[in-house]
Amino acid sequence: MSVAQRKYFTEVATLADKNVAVIINNGKIFNGTLVGINPDNLSLVLGDVKDETGKLLIRLVINGSVVMSISSAEKPFDLKSLANRLEKVFPTLVELNEQAGYIVVMRKVKLTEKGVMDGAGSPAADRVQKVYDSFMSDAKA
Secondary structure: OOHHHHHHHHHHHOOOOOEEEEEEOOOOEEEEEEEEEOOOOOOEEEEEEEEOOOOEEEEEEEOHHHEEEEEOOOOOOOHHHHHHHHHHHOOOOEEEEOOOOEEEEOOOEEEEOOEEEEOOOOHHHHHHHHHHHHHHHHHHO
16 A cells, blocks of 8 residues: 555544535535445445435445545544654653554553543553643643
């Protein structure tokens, strides 16, 4: 896989769990939460979907061959900036996996855009969570 392809799929993956608008080739528009993406053909699964008439659907699977565009008004989470902030507190102990959407600190504390996921309860995890909370406060300001 080329660098450009990896970057493309990384960008598409940042839309997961975000509210998106999908336009298909017949002009219909669907708004919902992007639940899943098949990277092989860009087929999508949307949750809590509204079509252009306002009809609500719990789940909608859209074949990738009919997808014309996927857009989001939500700003993607800046995982790289969070990793840089953590690096100031934990020099050389921060591993960023942007494609998978997580950071590992000290090889034992894993966090995502939602906060500490693994390693909670340890003093290191508490420090990581404080850095995360500060980062989120600054992002909202």
